[in-house]
Amino acid sequence: QLARWNDTGMGYDPAAATIPQLLAGPVQRHPAAVALRRGPRSLTYAELEALSNRLAHALRARGISRGQLVGLCLERSPEMLVAQLAILKAGAAYVPLDPAFPAERLAYMAQDAQLALLLTQSSLTGLLPWPRERTLLVDADAALLAAQPDSPPPADELAARPEDAAYVIYTSGSTGRPKGVVVPHRAVVNFLLSMARAPGLSASDRLLAVTTLSFDIAVLELLLPLSVGAQIVLASRDEAMDGQALCALLLSSQATVMQATPATWRMLVEAGWAGSPAFKALIGGEPLPPDLAAQLLERCGQLWNMYGPTETTVWSTIMRITDARDITIGRPIANTQVHILDPRGQPCPIGVPGEICIGGDGVTLGYLRRPELTAERFIDDPWRPGARLYRTGDRGRWRHDGLLEHHGRMDFQVKVRGYRIELGEIEANLATHPQVARNVVIVREDRPGDARLVAYVVPRDEMPGAQALREHLRQSLPEYMLPQHYVQLQAIPLLPNGKIDRKALPAPTEASADASAPVRDAAAPRTPAEAAFFDLGGHSLLAMRAVGEMEAALGSRIPVRRLIFETLAQIAASMAPEAAPPPRRSWLDRLPRSRRARARASVED
Structure with missing residues (x-):
């Protein structure tokens, strides 16, 4: 039975599975079609192809090719997509560096990745201390780019192979430092081909892209439309954060598809979004609450629940939701297998929970220069000799109807408003404050739909103020990883076995249900x-x-x-x-x- 549910084979040529090869077809078939809209600007497939080819040639001229990593630090603009495609065409892999991240975090990622080059713009050069000779500015170096040929770089020994890295995404790390996940071309190609089939996307679709490039689900938003000849509508950072602005953009762009986390979909619903029977909503990044599913089913023609870690390439299972009372993460996507294993690594019987382990073509190359961690999380696949399984750390089970249920984490990694967060990374950084003796960070949801990070602190002497602790964390963590509340404790409560008794941690007293009261x-x-x-x-x-x-x-x-x-x-x-x-x-x-x-x-x- 399990073998039948994991029989997800879909034919494609792995030897030709690189992203530039996959995207070449729509350019030939739809050169005059609009590929990208961002405000008043638009680019056709032919224009996007020419611009990315010129930048790819400029990268090759700077010695960039297969096996190298290029930092990508640009605002949400057409240039961001051009740069993403150009790096791939040059044969290298891109490393997203979100301009909103703290300078210390950006510097760590750039050094850890050992970037061969930084691709950025003049207004952002102060974010990262990087040598000018190892930097290419898409605005200041515009004349250099314009002089390059607009034909594709040759598919020579400098071009990427299917097993070469396409991008490296940094995710939260329990040791206090983020870790880079190395994702190969063949995994991305398999993912895009599967997504084009289900949930499905065609040349007539318009996909509204709202996700930062540093969150791997942006791969679907930016590359899937280009693989089928569809149109990308690129939301600005401000539009993506504002429910009413997003509503207006959905309406004005006549978008037919959008992918977002539950927090963004809830924001849209609360802003009065009416939806459309022809609209397709893709939701993932954290569990889908039944009340939100019911609201979206009233507004959309299709609602798809998506699940998967970065280590197995964006999404690994999908499910079309038709009943808000029955939410699952569905079935594996193409060429993907899901196994539920017990602590001994043996398959759990159907209906019995265990650890979700994922195999197949989506399994990535592991963590950048972290062989011990890679060996711990990526294990031999006993069902496919020579292949690997990724241990997700998520708890789940197979139902008797062949659908998968997700039962949360087995450790202390969490998802808050779609962001994957290792609570240990927050704790490690908080512990560096001189007045913090001990601390523990948890997620509380004392009101439905309002998940908050709460830090419990045992001070060395006098309790630091919440503002002082936030400013300390801001030096190394992005805003989404800052706890909303800081609670002083005399001691961390413990269970009889000496482990932290998280259920005994008190609720913060300053939480207010009135969102606008502070203003x-x-x-x-x-x-x-x-x-x-x-x-x-x-x-x-x-x-x-x-x-x-x-x-x-x-x-x-x-x-x-x-x-x-x-x-x-x-x-x-x-x-x-x-x-x-x-x-x-x-x-x-x-x-x-x-x-x-x-x-x-x-x-x-």
């Missing part, structure tokens, strides 16, 4: 006027609600980005009816100095 009450004595919304326990989903409530109450709308980077006093003053006209200087220049560089880096062109 409305910025002048009140109990609310620090110089604090930011996120410093008072806010997160991205609450920020969307707060913006909506403020607009309803005051009749004006602010960008969500201001809640991240401005203090409540600045926002409240700018929205007050008697407020003086705003100064001529940019709002970036009004930020505290510690936030200014990161905010400037994440502003759209």
Whole structure:
């Protein structure tokens, strides 16, 4: 029975399985079709091909080819897609470096990856101390790029092979440092061919892309449309964070497909998105709540639940959801096998939970320069000699109807608003604060749909303030990994066996159900006027609600980005009816100095 459920064979030529080869067909068939739209700009397939070919030749001229890693640090623009394709055509692999990440994290990833070259733009050069001679600027070096030939680079010994790396994605690491997952071309090609078949995408579709390139699900959003001749509608960072802006973009672009995490879909529903019977919603990154599934089924013609770790190439199982009361992660995608194993590595009987282990063509090459960790997580596949299984650390089971259920993590890795987070990485960085003796970080969901990171701290002497702890963590962690609450404890509660008793950790007392209260009450004595919304326990989903409530109450709308980077006093003053006209200087220049560089880096062109 299990062998039949894992019989997912789909024919393709592994020897010709590289991404440039897969994407060449639609360029020939649809040269005049629009490949990409971003605001008022658009590129046809022929234009995208020419631009990426020129950049690929420029990369080859700089010595970039097969086996090398190129850092990709660009804002969400057509140039980002051009650069992604050019690196692949040159034969190298791209390493996404999100401009919104802390400088320390970007520097670590660049050094760990041993980048051969950094591909970026002039406005972002201050983010990463990287030699100019090992940097290519897509704007300042425009004349050099324009002089290159617009034909594809030759498919010679410098071009990538199917087993060569296509990209390296850094994910949260339990030791306190992120780790790079090396994903080969053949795994990506197998994934794209499978996705084109189910959930399905055709040349008539328009896919709205909302995900940062540093999150591997962006591979579907940017490469799947190009593999079938469809159109990409690229949302800006601000649009992707604003429910109403996203609603407007879905409507104006006439998008037919969108992929997002449950948090983004919930944001859309709360913004009043009505959907369409012809619309296809892809959802993944964290468990699909039944109430959200019911809301999406009312608004969409198709709802697909997607599951898979980065280590097995984006998604490994999919399921079309038709009943919100019966949510599963479905069946393996093409050329993929899922085994449920017990602690001895033996198959669990049908219906019995165990560890989800994934094999097949999607299994990646392991962790970059981490052979011990690779050997621990990537094990020999007893069903396919010479192949490997990836131990996900997720708990699940096969149902008797041949569908898979996901039962959460077996360790302390979590998904919060779609981001994969090792709680140990937060704990390791928090432990470096001189006043922190011990700490433990967990995810709490004391109200349905409102998952929050909470840090419990045993101080060495006096308890540091929450703001001081946040600023300490901001030096090394991105915003999505910062706990919303910090709770002082005299001691970490323990079980009789000496392990941490996480169930005994108390709920934070400062949580508020009213999302916009911190902004409305910025002048009140109990609310620090110089604090930011996120410093008072806010997160991205609450920020969307707060913006909506403020607009309803005051009749004006602010960008969500201001809640991240401005203090409540600045926002409240700018929205007050008697407020003086705003100064001529940019709002970036009004930020505290510690936030200014990161905010400037994440502003759209």
